[in-house]
Amino acid sequence: MTSTFQPENTSKMANAIRALSMDAVQKANSGHPGAPMGMAEIAVALWAGHYRHNPTNPSWVNRDRFVLSNGHGSMLHYSLLHLTGYDLPMSEISNFRQLHSKTAGHPEVHITPGVETTTGPLGQGITNAVGMALAEKLLAAEFNVDGANIVDHRTYVFMGDGCLMEGISHEACSLAGTWKLNKLTAFWDDNGISIDGHVEGWFTDDTPARFESYGWNVIRGVDGHNVAAVNQAIIAAKASDKPTLICCRTVIGKGSPNMEGTHNVHGAALGDKEVAAVRANIDWNYPPFEVPDYVYSAWDAKADGAKAEAEWNAAFAAYSAAHPAKAAELKRRMNNGLPANFDEVVKAVISTVVEKKETIATRKASQNAIQAFAPSLPEFLGGSADLTGSNLTNWKECVAVRANQAGNHINYGVREFGMSAIMNGIALHGGYLPFGATFLTFSDYSRNAIRMAALMKIRSLFVFTHDSIGLGEDGPTHQSVEHISSMRLIPNLDNWRPCDTTESTVAWAEAIKRTDGPSTLIFSRQNLPFQERSAQQVADIARGGYILQDAADAKVVLIATGSEIELAVKSAAELAAQGIPARVVSMPSTDVFDRQDKAYQLSVLGKGLPRVAIEAGVTAFWHKYVGLEGAVVGIDTFGESAPAPVLFKHFGFTVENVVAKVKAVLA
Numbered sequence: 118m119t120s121t122f123q124p125e126n127t128s129k130m131a132n133a134i135r136a137l138s139m140d141a142v143q144k145a146n147s148g149h150p151g152a153p154m155g156m157a158e159i160a161v162a163l164w165a166g167h168y169r170h171n172p173t174n175p176s177w178v179n180r181d182r183f184v185l186s187n188g189h190g191s192m193l194h195y196s197l198l199h200l201t202g203y204d205l206p207m208s209e210i211s212n213f214r215q216l217h218s219k220t221a222g223h224p225e226v227h228i229t230p231g232v233e234t235t236t237g238p239l240g241q242g243i244t245n246a247v248g249m250a251l252a253e254k255l256l257a258a259e260f261n262v263d264g265a266n267i268v269d270h271r272t273y274v275f276m277g278d279g280c281l282m283e284g285i286s287h288e289a290c291s292l293a294g295t296w297k298l299n300k301l302t303a304f305w306d307d308n309g310i311s312i313d314g315h316v317e318g319w320f321t322d323d324t325p326a327r328f329e330s331y332g333w334n335v336i337r338g339v340d341g342h343n344v345a346a347v348n349q350a351i352i353a354a355k356a357s358d359k360p361t362l363i364c365c366r367t368v369i370g371k372g373s374p375n376m377e378g379t380h381n382v383h384g385a386a387l388g389d390k391e392v393a394a395v396r397a398n399i400d401w402n403y404p405p406f407e408v409p410d411y412v413y414s415a416w417d418a419k420a421d422g423a424k425a426e427a428e429w430n431a432a433f434a435a436y437s438a439a440h441p442a443k444a445a446e447l448k449r450r451m452n453n454g455l456p457a458n459f460d461e462v463v464k465a466v467i468s469t470v471v472e473k474k475e476t477i478a479t480r481k482a483s484q485n486a487i488q489a490f491a492p493s494l495p496e497f498l499g500g501s502a503d504l505t506g507s508n509l510t511n512w513k514e515c516v517a518v519r520a521n522q523a524g525n526h527i528n529y530g531v532r533e534f535g536m537s538a539i540m541n542g543i544a545l546h547g548g549y550l551p552f553g554a555t556f557l558t559f560s561d562y563s564r565n566a567i568r569m570a571a572l573m574k575i576r577s578l579f580v581f582t583h584d585s586i587g588l589g590e591d592g593p594t595h596q597s598v599e600h601i602s603s604m605r606l607i608p609n610l611d612n613w614r615p616c617d618t619t620e621s622t623v624a625w626a627e628a629i630k631r632t633d634g635p636s637t638l639i640f641s642r643q644n645l646p647f648q649e650r651s652a653q654q655v656a657d658i659a660r661g662g663y664i665l666q667d668a669a670d671a672k673v674v675l676i677a678t679g680s681e682i683e684l685a686v687k688s689a690a691e692l693a694a695q696g697i698p699a700r701v702v703s704m705p706s707t708d709v710f711d712r713q714d715k716a717y718q719l720s721v722l723g724k725g726l727p728r729v730a731i732e733a734g735v736t737a738f739w740h741k742y743v744g745l746e747g748a749v750v751g752i753d754t755f756g757e758s759a760p761a762p763v764l765f766k767h768f769g770f771t772v773e774n775v776v777a778k779v780k781a782v783l784a
Contacts (some may be wrong), residue, residue: 124240126415127344130165131157131285132399133200133412135372137193139395140405141213141220143386148214148222151369152190155341156275156306161272162347163304164197165415167355171422173204175230175232178451179429181270182233182249182546186242187277187306188223189384195220198231200408200416201222205230211406226545226573234545235246235573238565240283241538243303247276247289248542248551250301250360251518255498256548258523262448266437267429267447271355274303276314281305281324285453288535292326292358294332297520301360302351306341308369314380325364334359341365351575372399450496451547453576455631462493463626467655470618474647479640479679480582484509490625491515498631500527502536507642508582533559537566537579544575550629554580556588557597557639560604570611570635578628584614585733586768587680588642592758602738604637610657611636611708616682617648620705623658628707641680643761648682648703673779674723676702677731681750681770685731688775697779700726707742727782731768748778 132159138664142148169181185194192213196203205219208661212218219229223237233249236242250272257268280286293301305324306668309316325335334357336350347365352362370382374394387395396402403409437444449456456462462521466489475482491497491512498516501508505528516524529536533555540551570577570604586596602613613624613636621640628636648665658661665682666689673692677685682703691701702721704710722728728747730739752768759767 118129120400126412127158127161127165128410130415131344132401133408133416134160134193134196135395135549136401137196137199137210137406137408139323139387139392141192141195141210143389143392144211144699145214146386148192148386148467149189149384150192150387151310151384152187152306153193153196154373154377154382155367155369155371156193156365157371158342159275159304159306159347159367159376159587160193162351164201165583166348167351168273169270169425170418171426172198172419173206173423174426175203175658177426177429179268179270182246182272183225184234184242184246184249184272184274186235186246186274187237187239187563187585187727188242189671190275190277191220191222191224193275194224195229195233198229201374201418202422207406218326224507232405234542235561237570238569239279240285241541241566241569243274243276243280243291244285244535245542245545246301246303246536247293247298248539249546250293250298250701251296251539252543252549254296254298255518255523256447257516260443262436262440262443265432265439267433267436270713271300271302274301275306275595276303277306278309278311278320281322282320285534285538288532289539290328290333290515291331292529292535292539293519294328297332297358298360299358302354302363303361304363306367306635307364308367310369310378310383312380312383314586324360327605328362334361336361336363339363339365342371346349358359368397387532405472420702430741443543446495450549453547455630456493459493459630462490462578467619467622467626468632470622471650471655473618475618476644476646477618478642478644479615480507480509480618480642482615483582483625483638483640484512485581485618486622486625488512489622490629492551492564494629495525498525498527498543498551499538500529500553502529502533502553502555502559503531504555505636506555508580510552510554511579517595519720527553533562534566537563537577538569539574540577541570541573542567544570544577545573550578552578552580554582556583556595557581557600558583558595560600560637562687567604567635567637568607568609571685572627574609574634576632579635579637580640581637582640583642583677584639585641586752586764587733587761588754589761589764590758593755596756597734597756598752599735601639601732602735605707605738609634612639613637613706614639614679615705616677616679616703617645619648619655620652620658620703623655624705627659639679640652643680645680646683648686658705659709660713660717661706661711662702662704664700664721666701668693668700671698671700671723671726673697673732673783674700674702674728675728675775675779676722676728676768677702678704679732681731681733684770684772684775688772688779691772691776692779695776697783699779728780729775729782731770750778
């Protein structure tokens with residue numbers, strides 16, 4: 118317990134959260150006051166008694182992590198950050214949910230100091246927290262030495278019924294139990310209310326038994342309005358060798374005399390009359406957005422936080438003296454830095470790939486790239502959603518992560534969404550560069566976590582194989598048609614669909630080097646031929662699109678990606694034989710190409726030249742490049758079950774069809 122925690126002040130400390138939350142929501146006339154008012158005592162017990170952090174340095178490496186998974190209750194988090202001393206002044210609290218404020222409707226990482234992850238889509242916060250707790254456990258195993266536990270912190274999560282209804286919570290919490298993430302503690306706000314009302318009509322799970330079946334330590338029946346009871350539960354959680362669920366029975370909107378315990382307080386302002394009634398009911402005799410000094414003093418965590426960090430800094434200095442290489446490596450990785458010689462490593466790997474000239478599936482080319490880069494990147498933390506042998510995201514020296522075994526490759530099981538959001542938590546924690554894989558068609562399961570990675574601008578790498586009708590006999594349920602185009606619509610997401618070993622290696626290198634957002638790496642099941650290039654063309658791959666083959670006085674430009682590059686090259690040869698010179702543009706990443714200057718784009722696409730795009734997917738996306746006058750060879754239906762060569766012919770991915778499309782465009 119910290120010195121700031123005084124039991125006689127807990128009522129006022131909790132009521133400060135209630136007052137700030139209801140006042141901010143009332144002023145905005147928008148928000149969710151119920152959860153902050155109902156969880157106030159839980160917050161007092163954790164943040165004033167156990168949560169180790171430094172408000173003056175929110176990025177302190179060894180801080181505990183706190184995640185508000187039920188992110189709609191954001192004013193709870195903002196109140197805690199303000200009261201404990203973060204750079205979140207009252208002017209920001211009173212500016213709740215307004216344009217450019219630091220107090221957005223849901224917590225947003227990199228916007229509000231002290232917020233560890235962006236939450237709101239329910240279930241993803243607890244899942245991010247599982248990733249954070251896993252990262253802490255693995256880093257501790259890698260960097261701690263006898264007498265120096267330099268990585269030693271905990272992850273705490275607040276979550277509500279909605280998070281537990283979401284299926285992703287099952288995926289993540291099951292894994293947390295399997296991995297024995299004993300430094301993970303989740304607080305269930307068991308208030309029995311969701312937006313539609315009392316949940317017994319749609320949520321009758323035996324939640325404690327469910328978590329016990331996962332292998333969690335479950336503390337049942339805790340009075341969520343009793344700070345001492347919650348405190349004792351936290352102490353018990355810290356002593357467990359399992360992750361802990363603390364079941365806190367609460368009343369939503371606690372303190373609201375006419376609305377507490379109802380869904381009316383869940384997601385709307387209380388109204389002026391009820392706000393006044395709350396003030397009288399909780400004996401809060403202060404105007405809106407005013408907190409007395411003695412309550413601030415009780416909450417203030419700056420001194421304790423600075424002391425905790427100073428003690429850690431002293432320990433790290435001693436650690437650095439005794440283990441300089443380990444210390445430097447930990448600092449590099451926590452800062453998202455790359456090894457000093459990484460550019461040279463990339464050049465050497467690409468040179469080797471170019472020399473080999475292999476015709477292999479790009480999923481295998483991907484594995485070769487992983488194998489080549491892994492020795493230089495100990496931060497690699499790979500994995501697959503039960504498809505390792507198909508996705509090929511393992512490498513020779515990788516070690517599987519198990520409950521009692523630290524490693525660098527994760528068997529996520531059939532949990533695509535959980536995998537992706539856990540990866541986001543790992544990336545947010547720092548110290549690892551996570552990548553995880555599944556079939557491209559199952560990116561749908563992962564989509565919201567991919568979107569959240571892009572929104573948060575974090576380094577998660579999403580690997581997808583079996584990228585089109587080219588996977589063949591598994592049929593339309595497994596054949597991706599719309600998936601690549603749909604992911605290209607997500608802002609700040611770089612999508613790579615390489616055509617051969619060289620492009621696959623460059624794609625991996627560029628995704629690794631990117632520090633301001635996530636990438637997808639999309640690979641084929643079938644073999645694809647090696648394409649010859651000049652040194653300049655190899656360099657231009659990193660620009661997302663480039664001229665792969667050119668012709669003097671080209672009359673048309675063929676644009677393609679991935680497996681369809683082979684078709685474009687063969688079609689260009691046939692067109693040349695018929696007196697129609699054609700340029701072939703490979704565009705492995707439209708997102709990266711779109712960031713190039715206009716002069717470069719026009720130099721690649723040709724000013725005024727007719728264009729035909731070729732990709733085994735939906736056609737609509739490609740009209741941004743070919744215009745209304747151009748044509749797209751694609752597929753706007755679902756696939757079929759048959760061998761891949763049969764399917765490509767059936768759906769018109771033939772030289773004859775491409776030539777016909779070109780002639781129609783030129784007519």
